[in-house]
Amino acid sequence: MADLTLDAVEKYYGAYHAIKGVSLKVEPGEFIVMVGPSGCGKSTLLRAIAGLETISSGKMTIGERDMTHEPPWDRGVAMVFQNYALYPHMSVRDNMGFALKVARCPKAEIREAVENAAKTLRITEHLDKKPRALSGGQKQRVAIGRAITRAPDVFLFDEPLSNLDAALRSQMRVELGRLHKQLDATMVYVTHDQTEAMTMASRIVVLNEGKIEQVGTPLELYNHPESLFVAGFLGSPKMNFFDGKIVDVAGKALTVAVPGMPTPITLTLDDDVQAPAFDSTVRLGVRPEAVRVGGDIPASIALVESLGNQTLLYLDAGALNCVEAESSDGFITAQLPSQHRYTLGDTVQISWSPDMLYLFDTSGRRLCTPRLAVAK
Numbered sequence: 001m002a003d004l005t006l007d008a009v010e011k012y013y014g015a016y017h018a019i020k021g022v023s024l025k026v027e028p029g030e031f032i033v034m035v036g037p038s039g040c041g042k043s044t045l046l047r048a049i050a051g052l053e054t055i056s057s058g059k060m061t062i063g064e065r066d067m068t069h070e071p072p073w074d075r076g077v078a079m080v081f082q083n084y085a086l087y088p089h090m091s092v093r094d095n096m097g098f099a100l101k102v103a104r105c106p107k108a109e110i111r112e113a114v115e116n117a118a119k120t121l122r123i124t125e126h127l128d129k130k131p132r133a134l135s136g137g138q139k140q141r142v143a144i145g146r147a148i149t150r151a152p153d154v155f156l157f158d159e160p161l162s163n164l165d166a167a168l169r170s171q172m173r174v175e176l177g178r179l180h181k182q183l184d185a186t187m188v189y190v191t192h193d194q195t196e197a198m199t200m201a202s203r204i205v206v207l208n209e210g211k212i213e214q215v216g217t218p219l220e221l222y223n224h225p226e227s228l229f230v231a232g233f234l235g236s237p238k239m240n241f242f243d244g245k246i247v248d249v250a251g252k253a254l255t256v257a258v259p260g261m262p263t264p265i266t267l268t269l270d271d272d273v274q275a276p277a278f279d280s281t282v283r284l285g286v287r288p289e290a291v292r293v294g295g296d297i298p299a300s301i302a303l304v305e306s307l308g309n310q311t312l313l314y315l316d317a318g319a320l321n322c323v324e325a326e327s328s329d330g331f332i333t334a335q336l337p338s339q340h341r342y343t344l345g346d347t348v349q350i351s352w353s354p355d356m357l358y359l360f361d362t363s364g365r366r367l368c369t370p371r372l373a374v375a376k
Contacts, residue, residue, distance in 0.1 A: 001028045001186045002063035002076070002153035004049065009058035011044060011210075018044050020210040021058075026154075026188060031180050033189045033197040036207035037233070042190045043158055045207070049188065050079045050156050062153050078147035079156040082163060084139045086131040092118075093127040096145045110149075117148040120182065121175075137168045144179070157189040161196065173199055194236050198222070206230050228364035231285050232324060237312060237333040239285045239358070240322050246282060249275050254368070256282055256359070260320025262296050265354050267368045276361050283323070285358035288312070288335035290370075295351020302331050304342050311340040315350060 004026040011019035019041050026032050034042040047053040049060065051072030060068050067075045078099075086095050094101075096117060097110040105113075118124045121141045131139055140160060147155055157176075161169045177200055180187055191197055197204050198218045206213040206221065206229075214226045225231035231239050247264055248255035254275060257264040265284070269275055276282065299315035314331040321330035334350060342348070359368035 001184060003028050004154050004186060004188065005059075005061045006045075006049075007059040007061075009045070009048065009060065010056045011041075011048060011053065012056045018210050019048065019056075022210075022212055024205060024212065024215065026186060028186055029184050031177075031187045031189065031200060031202045032205060033191060033201035033203075034205045034207060035191060035194065035197045035233070036213075038192070040207040041210040042207050046079075046156055046158055046188060046190045049154070050077055051075050052079075076153035077156055078150045078152035078154075079158065080140075080143050080147050080160045082159045084131070084143045084163075086139060086142060088131050091128050091130060092123065092134070092142050092145075095131070095142055096127075096149050099146065099150050113149040113151070114145070117145040120148065120179065121145050135168075136164050137172060140164065140172060141175070144176075148183070153186065155185055155187040157187065159191055160189075161191070161193070169193070169196075176200060194234060198234075204234075206233060208233075224369055225358070226366050228283060228285075228360040228366075231358055231360070231366075235287060237288045237335060239287055240291065240332050241324050242284045242286075242320065243323055244282050244284055246276060246278055246280050249278050251275075254282075254359070256284065258284060258320065260297070260318055265357065267354060267357060267359055268371075269359075269367055270369055273365070273367050276367070281362055282367065283360045283362075285360065286352050286356055288333040289337075290352050290356035291332065291334035291350055292352060293334065293336065293348050293350055295349050297350050298347055299332060299350050301342050301344055301346045301348065302329075304344065306339065308339065310338065311336045311342070313342060313348075315348070317350070 006022055006024045009019055009022045036042050044053060048055050055068055062076055093114055097114045100110045100113060118127055123138060123141050126138060161172050173196060201218055203215055204218055204221050205215050208229050214221055214230045221230060221234050242258050244256040244258040246254055247257045252269045253266055255264045255266045297317055299317040301313055302316045303314035305312040313334040315334060317332050322332055355371040357370060360366055
């Protein structure tokens with residue numbers, strides 16, 4: 001394993017600026033997961049690390065070696081793709097050993113590397129089969145095994161589980177976590193799946209429009225987002241957002257009035273931020289799990305999702321309905337633990353503790369972190 005360093009990496013496609021000054025240090029043995037919306041640059045950045053895309057400017061090093069302009073085969077990386085990319089006419093054994101065969105490694109060395117990787121991935125009994133005889137999960141293990149046999153300094157994964165069904169994705173997340181610990185390898189993983197990011201990553205890199213928004217552990221990003229974008233991106237269901245006006249500023253204390261809420265809310269600014277101006281617009285956020293049934297805000301139930309271990313309510317609260325909630329038509333989402341019986345059209349009273357509210361200014365800068373957020 002080795003460290004990986006990106007220093008002010010830029011990537012242009014003609015006039016299109018795909019990667020904008022990305023700097024990142026991946027420590028030896030880390031499992032880094034890059035997430036972000038479609039088109040944010042995460043796959044482009046991964047391909048640039050692999051050498052499949054040229055870097056327009058900046059520098060990339062692996063260990064002590066400058067790999068900025070080195071060809072892909074000389075970078076000490078191995079990439080696992082979304083579509084497996086197995087040779088259908090070759091056996092599993094030949095697929096896994098192909099890169100070593102091309103490198104003219106001795107046959108005994110190839111055989112040992114393939115058999116060790118197969119044992120690690122528990123696919124030894126499939127070594128003489130063709131890919132068409134394998135399930136999706138088995139094919140993905142073969143693709144990973146092909147990477148393992150190369151003994152790379154850095155493993156790269158480009159949405160490797162997206163073609164699998166839900167049960168297999170869950171199983172393969174466990175397998176990849178186990179593999180990471182067993183190999184003690186440096187891994188960089190791209191996904192759009194938040195569950196994969198939250199459960200597998202040592203640290204998460206959130207990308208937006210070619211730039212890094214925030215880097216941190218899963219819980220750091222979930223509990224202490226530095227921007228409105230990160231707060232809204234991480235979390236499923238998404239955070240509820242409401243626009244408000246500042247009606248009083250007293251040192252670190254802000255009082256915010258929100259249309260549809262019976263009384264203004266007073267919040268304490270984070271230590272590292274300055275108060276916005278009186279009467280300026282701000283945005284409040286509250287996680288669905290912090291919305292409770294019982295309180296002073298009337299809302300009608302527009303949709304109920306009973307998931308067994310939890311119940312999701314989509315609520316119409318009139319003037320208090322969410323902003324930036326295109327997927328739910330502005331409804332407030334409440335995530336209730338365990339099972340509850342509600343009927344469409346029922347009216348409930350909802351509330352949340354001010355100690356569970358986030359606050360952002362119009363530029364998306366964080367102003368206030370919930371007092372009850374888990375410590376970093």
